[in-house]
Amino acid sequence: MILIWLFFSVMFVIGTDTFLLSPLLPLLQDQFHVSTDMSGWMVSAYALGYALFALIAGPISDRLNRKTVMLWGFAGFILSTFLCGIAPSFAAMCLFRFAAGVSAAFVTPQIWASIPVIVQPSQIIKSMGIATAGLAASQMLGLPIGGFFASFTWHTPFFVLSGCSLILVLILAAVMPDIRPAEQMARPSIFSPYRELFLLPKTSIILLAYFLFQTGNFASFSFLGTWLSADYHLTVSQIGAAxxxxxxxxxxxxxxxxxxxxxxxxxxxxxxxxxxxxxxxxALPFFPNLFIVETSFFLTFFTAGIIFPLMMGVFQSISPDARGTIASLSNAAMYAGTTVGTCVAGFLYQSAHHFEAVTGLTAILFILSMALYQTISKNGKRQPAVRTQM
Known part of the structure; x- marks a missing residue:
């Protein structure tokens, strides 16, 4: 269980970096003199880097020591996050954010893939919930702290995050055990595991359902800071506190x-x-005051905290022999959804000048995703193995 809480800490720093741009976006938009729709690329660049390289990281990690993969990925994450703090231009910021996403793609999949190996089957969902809570804690503590440091200068949050990550990677190197593959599998290429996975009919449905959910989720989430600044005139530190x-x-x-x-x-x-x-x-843009908005924030993300580990559990149930590949595939879908959602939401927000255009898109995508998960549920009743492996 100590290792699970170490994973919690890793997810905390990665999550803080992932979500840091939301409260900082209005400040960075002014700093680099870019429009609302262009500013979204500072979020999308990270997500795009993650989505592309997660597809490579998974099969590689299934053949190597997961600890080694995680440590090297973490080292790249520390460097690229530090470089974000000294980015001289919008283009440079996007480049360094892309590099941070690439590095993170080699870190977090190791967590999801390691949990089913190191804990009892009955503890998998609980352990994934603890790791997921690291992401939640990054929103609860990391974002307000990031907003606080940004009140001094926009550079500071990146420097603090890279410094904390350096300390954590040293602890990780000392504490985390080696997690090697059970056996060396002879495969012609790193992409062959994906071909094997997609031969299973439920893989495509699960992947599409998760992609639609994350596209809708990050479409609205990425511009919460911009909306709070525009409609409620909050400063960056107040957005972090909110x-x-x-x-x-x-x-x-x-x-x-x-x-x-x-x-x-x-x-x-x-x-x-x-x-x-x-x-x-x-309903978010139609609420009459900030108190109700805050209540909605709590309920929305309380619910997200409940269902995210379940989504990871559904993914991990696809095949027990390719957990790293599956974890990377799920993360690639998440960040592909982030990229698409942020780009589309930035265009909608810039064109309509109303946040309800963005949240309406989110609601539609959630309904489509929910319908696909219901299809998986019906198939699962005919395939009990999906549940027993959870």
Whole structure:
């Protein structure tokens, strides 16, 4: 369990870097003199780097020591995050954010792939919930802290994050055990595991459902800071503080989600949670005051904390022999969704000048994703192995 909490810490720093741009976006937009739709590329560059290289990182990590892969990826993450703090231009920032995404692609998949190996089957969902809580904690604590440091200068959050990551990677090198593949598998290329996975009919459905969910999720999330600045005239530090409740909800949902899904059932919890999140996102721009907005933040991300580990569990149930590849595939889908969602949302926001155009898109994509997960649920009733491997 000590190692699981170490994974929590890794997810915390990676998550802080992933979500850091949301409260900083209005400040960086002014710093680099770019439009709202162009500013979204500072988020998309990170996501694009992650999405592209996660596809390579998974098969590689399935053949190597996961600890080694994680440490080298973390080292690249530290360097690229530091470079973001000294970026002289918008183009340079996008380049360094892309590099940070590439590096992170070799870190977080090792966590999702290692958990099913190092814990008992009955503890997998709980352990994934703890790791997911690291992401939630980064929203609860990392984003407000990042907003606080950004009140001094926009460079500071990147320097602090890279310094903390350096300390963590040293601890990781000393504490984490080697996690080597059980056997060396002879495959003609690193892409052959993907061909094997996509021969399974449920892989494409699970992947598309997750992609649609994350596209909708990050379409709205990436521009929350911009919306709060425009409609409520909040400063960057106030935006970070406003997102404190968002992270609190996500962390609590991650920690207790396994109990809720045990009572209601995995797919019922998953699809019901997506329906609630879609309704809350859709209604967000119509709420009359900041207090109700904050309440909605809490409920939305409390629900997200519950259903995200379930989504990871669905992915990991596809094939126990290619967990690293599956973890990378899921992360690639997430960041591909982030890239597409942020780009489309930036265009909609710039064109319509109303946040409800973005949240309406999110609601539609959630409904489509929910329908696909319901299809998986029906197939799962005819294939009990999907549940027993969770």
């Amino acid at each position: 997102m404190l409740v968002l992270g609190l909800g996500n962390m609590l949902g991650s920690l207790i989600g396994s109990r809720i899904s045990a009572k209601l059932g995995m797919f019922k919890t998953l699809t019901g949670g997506m329906l609630l999140m879609g309704a809350l996102y859709f």
